[in-house]
Amino acid sequence: MDDALMMHRLHFAFTITFHYLFPQLTMGLAPLIVILKTMYLRTNNPLYNRAARFWAKVFGISFLMGVVTGIPMEFQFGTNWAQFARATGGVIGQPLTMEGVFSFFLESAFLGLFLFGEERLSKIGHWWTGFAVFAGSWLSGFFIIATDAWMQHPVAFQRAADGSFQLTSFWGLLLNPWALIQYAHNMCGALITGTFVMAAVGAYYLLEGKFVEEGRAFLRLGVIAGIVACVVQIFPTGDLHGKMMGKYQPVTVAAMEGLFKTQSGAPMVILGQPDAEHERIDNPLVANKVLSFLLYGTTTATVKGLNEYPKSDWPTNIPLLYYTYHIMVGLGTIFLAVMAMSAFLLWRGLLYKARWMLWIILCCLPFPHIANTAGWITAEVGRQPWVVYGLMRTAAGYSANVQAGNSLFTLIGFMGLYTILAILFLFLVYRIIAHGPVDEAKSEVGSGAPITMA
């Protein structure tokens, strides 16, 4: 493979993977914080406001890291993927800009007020700032998904004389069926991250025997929202996503499943390592006929194997794709089991004392991040060898004028910088958790005098 192509792929892959660790947490926590603020408004119980303030602090750190690692992404289409950018600006330039114009302005305008302006606002006013930040972040997610969905399933375009893609329908782009399903599945994934982190912190507090009342609230909200998210993630969003891929990206599905040869009544592989050289799965543990059923609705349906497609159209790294897909599904299944058990125990009033369950919830903390990451790698590696599916190859998209060495240099720079950011993030969030959800002395005076004293 071309040196420069590999470096630019690594550059984008690394920066986007690190970046997305943060938005999934902020987007996952945002609706939960709105729920906490809503409960505070309805019940007037200061516990809920303490909880909301606590999670707002975590949210704030995650949001900041998301912002600083996100800016490089917008520019990277131009710096490292110039040929792709030149060809597709006429289409995906729109949702990417809409993200800035509609979402970022909304989020950033109200984030300061939400984090530090509570004293200046009425209770309802402060609720609205929280809602605005939630709406902005979820809107942001939509525009990014719309962009990726177009790359996966190009719609609403025509090719110009110079080969570039030009938009033909604004709503066609935004209502791309792929985008709607991918968005639902992605946001649910983010919610899983938010709910598991919240529940894990609650479990931690209960196991430590401090901030018990708040810990229970975190567990309650985390588990109730979590079980809903886990179910919806698999059915209907995961199921629909799989069917969509079966229809439009059958090569990818074959690769994900390690299906080297066409089969009717194709099995779903639960465990086993794909051997791309000999085109088989080692030590396979399979569920017969399940793949056919999930993709096409009948156990006898024929699922095309990789053998049906030219090798030049195969995803470039089949073992990676296979593993990330199975890690995502495996973890998703485990999450469902954990949340189902926790929800059952909660319903029976047994959860808070069930230390074994609290330990499991606590230990689950990093795994939603891993599952979301694995899912995205599946999507993007699965799209290969295309950068615009079926129309433009990745190998034709990178910045040919930027030599591999430059990309390597900046990649190393980002790795170093992001290591520092990761350490800072963990340190600061740890301190917030250790400090706990206690009430501050009420004097949150922000910049500028109150309205009356201008």
Added chain:
Amino acid sequence: MLLTWYVLVAVMITAYVVLDGFDLGAGILHLLIARTDEQRRTIIRTIGPVWDGNEVWLLAGGGTLYFAFPLLYASGFSGFYLPLMIVLWLLIFRGIGVELRMRFDSPVWAGLFDGAFGLGSLLLAVFYGAALGNVLRGVPLGKDEYFFLPLWTNWRVGPQPGILDWYTVLAGLVALVALALHGAHYVALKTSGEINARAKQIARQLWPFLVGLTALSLAATLYIRPGLLNNYRKLPVLYVIPVLVAGSLVSMWRSNSRGRERAAFLASCTYLVSMLVGAAAGVYPNLLTSTTDPALNITVYNAHSGRYAMSVGLIWWSLGMAIAVGYFVFVYRMFRGKVSGALGHGYGGNSDAVRQR
């Protein structure tokens, strides 16, 4: 339609420079005039609630460039690869510098993040100025409409320049002094007491440098690119722009001397707007000129996206920006007035940072 989008992109870039410009200026001032911990915190609090929103103009502007003129976005960003990456890193340093400085009560922590904030802001100002200088000077565009510039070659403005040559360094200096002055006016507007006095003092000290550098840079620009006056000759009303530049410089001095803080700040806003509009007016219809062959220039005519995209974009863009301006007005009003000198929590916490974070 092409002119419309050219103007809109210019508006976004100008808005970014005026808004994040005072954030960067505050950062430079933070480095230069703040002596005590309290003063440093005060300066950070002047921009605390607004810096992130200001920075969004860069993203929205970059995005607008991408969807209206994809060829310029692709060619420009890849050609300016190294300095752009450095700008991205500096933005990260500035961002965490502003936000994390007060999260931990330790002089070493504060020092590190003060450095990140101050130095990051200073270098960003220089790089942005140099970036504009590069655009005005032109780059060696190849037949495939791409280029790649090393950080420097021979420091001369010729057919094979580097990112840094005498002209772009000059442009960087102008930006540095202009944004420092702009930041000084902003800090004066938002503070009282000793910091207010120091900000006004440094504004007075920087002003003659800005006047000199402005004149020098205008002369240098016309020397290397005499063609930039063509549009002015065709449309003499554009000559009001240099008049505005001069007028704003005078107004800055007079307003600052008389303690009219808002007028001084508006004057530096006007200065920045006039300088950028003046450049944009001269450059049109080119977006990026070639130092080797004018036939290879990237222009509004060969860089734009499809008609439909530009038309439909006008609708949602106008709607979105109108709403965004509404947010801005709301937030700035909520945080108007001077940063309270008293020690307080929230944006600009005191030594109780540990307790509250």
